[in-house]
Amino acid sequence: IWNQVLDRLKMRLNPTAFETWLASATVQTFQDNCLVIQVENPFILNHLQKTYYSLIVEEVETIVGYSISVKLTTSQEQNWKIVDKDEYNYSSNKLNNKTDKQSPKLSQLNPHYNFSRFVVGPTNRMAHAASLAVAESPGREFNPLFLCGGVGLGKTHLMQAIAHYRLELYPNANVFYVSTEQFTNDLITSIRQDSMEHFREHYRTADILLVDDIQFIEGKEYTQEEFFHTFNTLHEAGKQVVIASDRPPKRIPSLQDRLVSRFSMGLIADIQVPDLETRMAILQKKAEYENIVLPRDVIEYIATNYTSNIRELEGALIRAVTYISISGLSMTVENIAPVLNPPMEQISVSPDVIIKIIAENFNVSIEDLKGSSRRREISLARQIGMYLMRQHTDLSLPRIGEEFGGKDHTTVLYSCDKISKLQKKDWDLSQQLSELSDRINIASRNQE
Numbered sequence: 257i258w259n260q261v262l263d264r265l266k267m268r269l270n271p272t273a274f275e276t277w278l279a280s281a282t283v284q285t286f287q288d289n290c291l292v293i294q295v296e297n298p299f300i301l302n303h304l305q306k307t308y309y310s311l312i313v314e315e316v317e318t319i320v321g322y323s324i325s326v327k328l329t330t331s332q333e334q335n336w337k338i339v340d341k342d343e344y345n346y347s348s349n350k351l352n353n354k355t356d357k358q359s360p361k362l363s364q365l366n367p368h369y370n371f372s373r374f375v376v377g378p379t380n381r382m383a384h385a386a387s388l389a390v391a392e393s394p395g396r397e398f399n400p401l402f403l404c405g406g407v408g409l410g411k412t413h414l415m416q417a418i419a420h421y422r423l424e425l426y427p428n429a430n431v432f433y434v435s436t437e438q439f440t441n442d443l444i445t446s447i448r449q450d451s452m453e454h455f456r457e458h459y460r461t462a463d464i465l466l467v468d469d470i471q472f473i474e475g476k477e478y479t480q481e482e483f484f485h486t487f488n489t490l491h492e493a494g495k496q497v498v499i500a501s502d503r504p505p506k507r508i509p510s511l512q513d514r515l516v517s518r519f520s521m522g523l524i525a526d527i528q529v530p531d532l533e534t535r536m537a538i539l540q541k542k543a544e545y546e547n548i549v550l551p552r553d554v555i556e557y558i559a560t561n562y563t564s565n566i567r568e569l570e571g572a573l574i575r576a577v578t579y580i581s582i583s584g585l586s587m588t589v590e591n592i593a594p595v596l597n598p599p600m601e602q603i604s605v606s607p608d609v610i611i612k613i614i615a616e617n618f619n620v621s622i623e624d625l626k627g628s629s630r631r632r633e634i635s636l637a638r639q640i641g642m643y644l645m646r647q648h649t650d651l652s653l654p655r656i657g658e659e660f661g662g663k664d665h666t667t668v669l670y671s672c673d674k675i676s677k678l679q680k681k682d683w684d685l686s687q688q689l690s691e692l693s694d695r696i697n698i699a700s701r702n703q704e
């Protein structure tokens with residue numbers, strides 16, 4: 257019976273939800289009109305009871321054809337809990353309550369940051385399950401949910417996955433994802449424009465408020481003050497708050513005690529560095545989405561060399577793939593090794609090579625690069641050229657200025673700074689830079 261029930265549930269639920277909550281559920285006993293289902297741990301048990309109980313009962317009764325009592329239990333607990341299905345007013349048809357209206361809120365989210373692209377492993381299992389639980393029943397289980405973990409380990413991805421999933425279930429939900437920086441900026445703007453009412457109204461109508469990188473609230477007294485009130489209003493109204501930080505609340509310097517205690521009253525779920533197997537699974541999944549075929553030893557090689565940050569892991573994969581496609585070599589460990597672990601004795605790169613590659617890539621003339629035109633395309637190309645020259649050679653700022661037709665060293669410094677900041681925000685630019693870097697390396701190697 258249970259397998260049939262599972263099959264039906266599988267069809268009704270989102271695959272990630274099914275995997276997380278139900279795939280491991282088994283029948284413990286079935287006698288006297290009472291079906292006892294066993295799940296892995298109390299955490300799953302709790303969520304199933306709160307969110308899926310009536311759905312499960314419904315499917316069980318459909319299969320057996322008569323009314324039956326269903327109990328959920330976990331092996332980690334001695335006594336099973338008896339759940340009265342009337343306690344739970346969850347109505348399953350809400351799941352199908354989609355409308356065609358595209359939410360404007362979606363535009364602020366990275367479409368790739370959803371649950372189906374998120375690879376679950378031992379070091380993020382808890383954070384993932386908690387995020388999913390929050391998306392399904394906001395304000396009910398963990399409020400706030402505090403996600404904490406080092407840079408590039410998936411906090412932003414999970415937060416946005418919560419937002420996507422909630423909006424998928426309820427397209428009209430007020431789901432707000434903001435960085436702490438944006439929250440602060442909104443606050444400052446509304447103070448300046450004397451529109452605090454507007455600000456408060458906006459943030460306090462959220463059904464789910466997700467605030468990313470809260471560690472940046474450090475030292476901002478006024479933002480802390482306002483966030484405290486926003487938090488309380490939402491929390492008291494039973495609305496969900498999700499916060500991400502690179503460290504636990506207690507370790508954020510000069511965070512007001514009252515915020516530390518608010519942040520700690522729900523669940524603090526931490527994400528640790530993924531193990532090798534998970535890293536390989538992440539690369540594999542990424543490659544599949546990008547339609548790239550990768551030999552297993554290449555995956556293993558990259559995963560072995562990039563251990564502590566998933567963004568860098570993905571970056572390495574992209575560099576390898578880009579290099580292979582530019583160079584026309586085949587995808588082997590031997591061929592990608594040089595771009596992944598640049599040898600210490602860097603090949604010497606001549607400034608001319610860089611200028612030539614920049615000119616070709618941006619379709620501007622070398623004279624223009626060395627000239628003084630301020631046309632946007634030209635000056636951007638020039639700035640990128642200076643930045644790359646700084647990266648690839650030991651030339652001093654004044655010497656780089658000379659290579660670009662006698663520019664002042666402050667101009668060079670300004671350009672390098674600007675590009676370096678831009679590329680942190682602009683994914684396309686950073687892709688483009690790494691592609692240009694690869695070309696420069698290839699051209700220089702061929703010259704030697």
Ligand code: ADP
Pocket residue numbers: 369373374375376380405406407408409410411412413414538566567570
């Ligand atoms: P953080 O916010 O913790 O610094 P991000 O959420 O920005 O990290 O993640 C960095 C990159 O790694 C993103 O491209 C994200 O999609 C990817 N990533 C992180 N964790 C996973 C995971 N478990 N599965 C797949 N991709 C992941």
Ligand code: MG
Pocket residue numbers: 411412413468469
């Ligand atoms: Mg982040």
